[in-house]
Amino acid sequence: xxxxxxxxxxxxxxxxxxxxxxxxxxxxxxxxxxxxxxxxxxxxxxxxxxxxxxxxxxxxxxxxxxxxxxxxxxxxxxxxxxxxxxxxxxxxxxxxxxxxxxxxxxxxxxxxxxxxxxxxxxxxxxxxxxxxxxxxxxxxxxxxxxxxxxxxxxxxxxxxxxxxxxxxxxxxxxxxxxxxxxxxxxxxxxxxxxxxxxxxxxxxxxxxxxxxxxxxxxxxxxxxxxxxxxxxxxxxxxxxxxxxxxxxxxxxxxxxxxxxxxxxxxxxxxxxxxxxxxxxxxxxxxxxxxxxxxxxxxxxxxxxxxxxxxxxxxxxxxxxxxxxxxxxxxxxxxxxxxxxxxxxxxxxxxxxxxxxxxxxxxxxxxxxxxxxxxxxxxxxxxxxxxxxxxxxxxxxxxxxxxxxxxxxxxxxxxxxxxxxxxxxxxxxxxxxxxxxxxxxxxxxxxxxxxxxxxxxxxxxxxxxxxxxxxxxxxxxxxxxxxxxxxxxxxxxxxxxxxxxxxxxxxxxxxxxxxxxxxxxxxxxxxxxxxxxxxxxxxxxxxxxxxxxxxxxxxxxxxxxxxxxxxxxxxxxxxxxxxxxxxxxxxxxxxxxxxxxxxxxxxxxxxxxxxxxxxxxxxxxxxxxxxxxxxxxxxxxxxxxxxxxxxxxxxxxxxxxxxxxxxxxxxxxxxxxxxxxxxxxxxxxxxxxxxxxxxxxxxxxxxxxxxxx
Ligand code: IVH
Numbered sequence: 001x002x003x004x005x006x007x008x009x010x011x012x013x014x015x016x017x018x019x020x021x022x023x024x025x026x027x028x029x030x031x032x033x034x035x036x037x038x039x040x041x042x043x044x045x046x047x048x049x050x051x052x053x054x055x056x057x058x059x060x061x062x063x064x065x066x067x068x069x070x071x072x073x074x075x076x077x078x079x080x081x082x083x084x085x086x087x088x089x090x091x092x093x094x095x096x097x098x099x100x101x102x103x104x105x106x107x108x109x110x111x112x113x114x115x116x117x118x119x120x121x122x123x124x125x126x127x128x129x130x131x132x133x134x135x136x137x138x139x140x141x142x143x144x145x146x147x148x149x150x151x152x153x154x155x156x157x158x159x160x161x162x163x164x165x166x167x168x169x170x171x172x173x174x175x176x177x178x179x180x181x182x183x184x185x186x187x188x189x190x191x192x193x194x195x196x197x198x199x200x201x202x203x204x205x206x207x208x209x210x211x212x213x214x215x216x217x218x219x220x221x222x223x224x225x226x227x228x229x230x231x232x233x234x235x236x237x238x239x240x241x242x243x244x245x246x247x248x249x250x251x252x253x254x255x256x257x258x259x260x261x262x263x264x265x266x267x268x269x270x271x272x273x274x275x276x277x278x279x280x281x282x283x284x285x286x287x288x289x290x291x292x293x294x295x296x297x298x299x300x301x302x303x304x305x306x307x308x309x310x311x312x313x314x315x316x317x318x319x320x321x322x323x324x325x326x327x328x329x330x331x332x333x334x335x336x337x338x339x340x341x342x343x344x345x346x347x348x349x350x351x352x353x354x355x356x357x358x359x360x361x362x363x364x365x366x367x368x369x370x371x372x373x374x375x376x377x378x379x380x381x382x383x384x385x386x387x388x389x390x391x392x393x394x395x396x397x398x399x400x401x402x403x404x405x406x407x408x409x410x411x412x413x414x415x416x417x418x419x420x421x422x423x424x425x426x427x428x429x430x431x432x433x434x435x436x437x438x439x440x441x442x443x444x445x446x447x448x449x450x451x452x453x454x455x456x457x458x459x460x461x462x463x464x465x466x467x468x469x470x471x472x473x474x475x476x477x478x479x480x481x482x483x484x485x486x487x488x489x490x491x492x493x494x495x496x497x498x499x500x501x502x503x504x505x506x507x508x509x510x511x512x513x514x515x516x517x518x519x520x521x522x523x524x525x526x527x528x529x530x531x532x533x534x535x536x537x538x539x540x541x542x543x544x545x546x547x548x549x550x551x552x553x554x555x556x557x558x559x560x561x562x563x564x565x566x567x568x569x570x571x572x573x574x575x576x577x578x579x580x581x582x583x584x585x586x587x588x589x590x591x592x593x594x595x596x597x598x599x600x601x602x603x604x605x606x607x608x609x610x611x612x613x614x615x616x617x618x619x620x621x622x623x624x625x626x627x628x629x630x631x632x633x634x635x636x637x638x639x640x641x642x643x644x645x646x647x648x649x650x651x652x653x654x655x656x657x658x659x660x661x662x663x664x665x666x667x668x669x670x671x672x673x674x675x676x677x678x679x680x681x682x683x684x685x686x687x688x689x690x691x692x693x694x695x696x697x698x699x700x701x702x703x704x705x706x707x708x
Contacts, residue, residue: 007055015060019068020144022053026069027082027159066137067145067157080221081156084147087180088239090135091152092315093128093298093322099277102299105321106273109301112310112318114649122302124249125279126236126267128322130293131186132215134158135239136168138179143170148218151468152315161218164227167234169260180239181256187214188292191230208361210293235261236298249302269302280323287325296324311655314552314590327399328359329409334394337368337423341431343459344547345446349374349425351396351408358400366398366406370443371425379443388413391420431455451607457492458484460545464494468551469543470535472497473528474521493611494543498533498618501526537564537624544612546602548595556590557599558624560663564616571603580669587666589654629661633704637673638663640688643681645698656705668693676701 005014029046050069057064064070066087096102106121115121135155137145146162147155162168165185172179187195192210199206207213217229235256238245245252250269257263266283270276280297287294301307301319310318336352349368356363368374368390376389388411390396395415396408429436429447431454438445447453461484462477464470475497483491483500488509491497504511504522512522535543538558542551549557561567574582577600585596602608629635639662641653648656653676654664668675668687675688675695688695696704 004052007052007059010056010059012060012063015056016063019053019056019060019063019065022049022056023065023067023069023144025049026053027067027157065144067159081158081219083150083154084145084157085154086135086147086152086239087137089152090133090149090155090182090239091312091317093320094313094316095296096321096323102276102280102321102323103273105299106276109310109318112649112651113306114647114652120271121306123270123276123299124253124267124302125270125276125283125297125299126264127283127290127294128296128298128324129184129186129234129236129264130211130295131184132211132218133182134162134185134218134233136162136181136183137240138172138175138181140177141172141175143168156219158218160223161220161226164223165231165233167232167262172259175259176241176243176245178240178242179245180241181235181259181261182237182239183233183235183261185214185218185231185233186210186292187217187229187231190291195229209359232292233262234264236264236267244304247304249300249304249307252304270299276323284325294325296322298322309652311659314555327409329397329399330356330358330363331395331397331412332356332363334390334392334396334408336392337374339426339430341429341447341453341455341459343456343463343545345429345436345449345453345456346444347426347429347436347447348444349423351390353396353398356398358398358406361400363398363400363406366408368408371445372443374423374425385410389422391416391423393417393420429453429455451493454484461491461494463545464543465497466543469539470497470532472532474525475528493615495611495614495618497529498615500529533618534620534622536622537561537567540564540616540619540621541567544602547598549599553591553595555624556588557585560588561624563623564621568603571600574600575604580667583667584665587664589658632660634674635661636663637661638665638671639674639676640665640668640672640684641676641678642668642684643678645676645678647698647702653701660705 004018010018026046026049029049053068054070057068057070067084069082094105096105106123109115110117110119110121133149135147135149136143137147143163144159145157146159146168147157149155163170187210189210192207192213195213196206198204205216207216213229214231217226217231220226220229236253238252238256245255250267253263253267266279266286268279270279276299283294283297299321301310307317307319312318333354334351335354338350338352340348340350342348349370351366351368353364353366372379373384374390376383376385376387378384390408390411393416395412397410397412398406399409400406425445427436427445428434429449432447432449432452434447434449434453436445436447447456449456451457458481461480465472465475465477465480480491483489483496489500489504489511491500503509510522511517511525512519536558538551538555541549541558542554557567561570570581570584573579574585574596576582577597582596582600585591585600586593603612634657639657641650641664645653657664662674665672668684668691670691672688672691672693675684675693676698677685677688677695678698685695
């Protein structure tokens with residue numbers, strides 16, 4: 001540090017270069033720290049590098065790098081990799097399971113775009129590689145960062161490891177100044193077999209399948225281990241680009257190929273759904289001889305301008321879908337049926353199986369869904385499996401589709417043991433003894449114990465700390481089980497997590513003095529908990545574990561209301577299941593009535609509400625990030641559409657308005673800022689006129705959003 005130029009004297013170029021050096025040096029220091037027994041530089045030197053980095057960033061904020069070490073909270077923390085926030089979110093894909101789903105996909109796109117069936121609409125079809133996705137960032141043609149998908153927003157920085165892959169160019173020519181290339185890291189069958197062979201010989205760990213082997217090999221703290229593993233990479237998408245790669249998907253892939261990436265040669269353009277399905281069958285027929293695992297075919301709208309118009313749902317693009325191959329099957333013996341109690345009290349039957357290999361993975365558990373499924377009935381009382389029930393001792397057919405929990409498809413009654421008896425589904429909770437009841441119309445039997453049921457409470461807590469919820473480092477499922485039963489420092493409800501340190505100090509139970517703990521690990525836990533006192537609105541809502549409130553729905557609700565306070569007021573006012581707040585909640589695209597009812601009921605329930613309020617009092621809830629709408633003419637405005645739109649469908653208009661920061665409402669009120677009225681507009685236009693609300697026709701609307 002001694003011979004470095006004082007920050008104030010740095011030129012911009014020098015600063016940029018030094019930030020790059022610092023990012024590299026700190027990354028390397030982190031990796032040595034984790035990979036080797038002794039770090040190469042002292043903590044003091046490490047801190048000095050970090051300080052220097054921060055000083056330069058303060059002076060030149062616009063030079064701050066996407067992979068800035070200052071954003072890498074706890075980069076020296078035990079979990080190894082530093083974190084990278086993706087410049088453009090890494091999406092997942094919706095699924096199609098049969099030809100009809102593919103036809104629906106095409107139909108919904110046409111509907112969204114307002115294209116009739118006669119209009120041509122081309123797609124690409126390509127194999128869906130069964131590996132793990134990776135995003136590679138090139139600046140001025142140089143690879144500067146590689147990150148795993150993580151939760152889509154934040155991934156792990158695996159730059160040093162990615163550099164060891166022969167398929168990943170270190171430099172590329174004639175590329176846009178900023179280019180993020182995305183694709184799949186995978187391992188071929190032959191390389192996988194050879195790796196497992198070597199691992200067996202050296203007494204190392206073997207892998208269940210090529211995907212696990214690829215993931216395990218990429219996520220090595222020592223990049224020399226990654227280098228020794230035969231990983232490959234197919235490029236199929238991109239993130240941030242400073243200049244468009246092409247105007248078609250196919251053209252963009254060809255450019256990636258020209259930059260030196262491997263792209264899949266089975267990628268083809270298809271002009272009709274029939275051609276898409278033909279390509280699917282073609283790829284399926286070649287599946288066994290490809291030499292690497294694929295689990296379906298991905299279709300993407302070819303025209304990139306249309307991709308742009310179609311945009312994204314919360315985690316998946318509207319313009320692409322994965323058509324999955326049928327599941328893999330195997331037969332085995334059902335040894336027992338266990339009942340697990342989930343966080344909403346659902347009694348879920350789990351099949352304990354004689355271990356069997358299904359598609360390369362050993363399976364010994366499978367879900368049995370619910371009591372009707374075991375009895376051979378569907379939710380409406382109709383027959384499934386020709387009415388054959390499932391009994392302990394039966395010979396059953398197990399299947400796996402993608403990553404999902406294995407299921408049981410069929411039973412072979414001819415092999416049923418003579419003493420097998422029909423399964424008697426419990427009517428009491430096996431965990432707390434409370435009555436377990438089935439409400440009308442519900443396929444599931446639920447424990448009525450609520451929070452007195454330890455299984456429900458523990459599962460709720462486990463969900464609360466899970467990766468997509470509070471994600472508290474060092475407080476996972478195992479620790480939750482331990483603290484739940486802790487006589488001195490119990491965690492029975494979420495708020496107890498945030499009062500833990502206070503309680504520890506208060507009665508001097510001193511976690512730090514316990515066996516298996518120590519000052520360091522207790523200190524780490526307090527810090528990890530404190531770090532999560534500030535939490536995003538969507539995450540908080542998801543973490544509460546309210547029935548039907550998944551991650552995507554929680555985020556939709558968060559972006560709709562923006563702040564927790566506004567949401568809380570609205571959801572409280574909606575308790576009568578009518579009125580403007582209720583209508584507004586139902587009006588959110590993606591929120592159905594069942595979900596809305598569950599949400600409102602949870603907040604209306606006294607004990608549950610008290611527990612939520614106590615929790616929130618311990619937190620700082622961040623407002624939900626609305627899309628960056630600085631300068632948008634619609635930011636914060638409430639817009640209503642009425643009448644017929646001719647150049648854009650309602651769905652697209654609504655999505656565009658929301659992307660520009662507007663709230664779209666179904667009815668005109670004093671709160672409405674803008675009415676867009678097409679031909680045929682009736683009472684809404686009249687009311688808007690009475691209230692003096694600005695009204696635009698479709699052309700006016702298009703002009704308003706043009707270029708915004
Ligand atoms: S496109 C915005 N194409 O599948 C669309 N994904 O289930 C981004 N995957 O996370 C994905 N092969 O890891 C795309 N040819 C392909 C793919 C592919 C495999 C993976 C990818 C993604 C996952 C979604």
